[in-house]
Amino acid sequence: MDADTADAKLLDAAEALFNEHGVQAVGMDAIRSGSGVSLKRLYQLYPAKDRLVEAVLNRRDLAVRAELAAFLEPYDDPHERVLAVFDYLDAWFRREDFRGCTFINTFGELGGVNDAVAQIARTHKAAFLACLRELVEDAGEPAALADQLAILANGAMATAAITQSPDPAGQARAAAAVLLAAAR
Structure with a gap:
């Protein structure tokens, strides 16, 4: 999966999860599971959850x-x-x-x-x-x-x-x- 596709999947999953549960209740593993993106790729794109929240x-x-x-x-x-x-x-x-x-x-x-x-x-x-x-x-x-x-x-x-x-x-x-x- 290329970086752009992974990024889009991560942002889609994070936005949906944050919207449904709130930011603090959602861990990176839930975002990984929801997006289908590997944890390694997730942390390559977003080394910190704060950066993912900002991108969303x-x-x-x-x-x-x-x-x-x-x-x-x-x-x-x-x-x-x-x-x-x-x-x-x-x-x-x-x-x-x-x-x-x-x-x-x-x-x-x-x-x-x-x-x-x-x-x-x-x-x-x-x-x-x-x-x-x-x-x-x-x-x-x-x-x-x-x-x-x-x-x-x-x-x-x-x-x-x-x-x-x-x-x-x-x-x-x-x-x-x-x-x-x-x-x-």
Whole structure:
């Protein structure tokens, strides 16, 4: 198995296991078993679990940004594009493998002891906020609205994970609509 294939299998397995069980509960042997990659190859590619966690988060960051951009693409009306962020959350919360936001969860587990993980989570959340700021600006609304929408979205992510319900996406969307109307 070449290095690129092994790396992809390791990242796939690690992401699925971390999502289901949390980072600290998953050992390297479980990742090896889940990926089908030998332990020797795993440690060649990722000499420390921290490096694997960082790689999973970096890859997830790129995937989420691309998914959200693709989801928003069909929306023409700037105000509907803002609200469509919450429709994206609704679709995500309904996925069988939804266990909450990878960045919130991993920051909660490791953010206080792993500066790299904390920085990746902060960078991801800053990019999400930047996306909201761009959407709000395109809609001609005040920049402060993006900060409020980010709080709604992140709160919905945490609440949906805890309650195991997609309902917080719709509730947050309704609150976002009120904020948009008030901003006009």
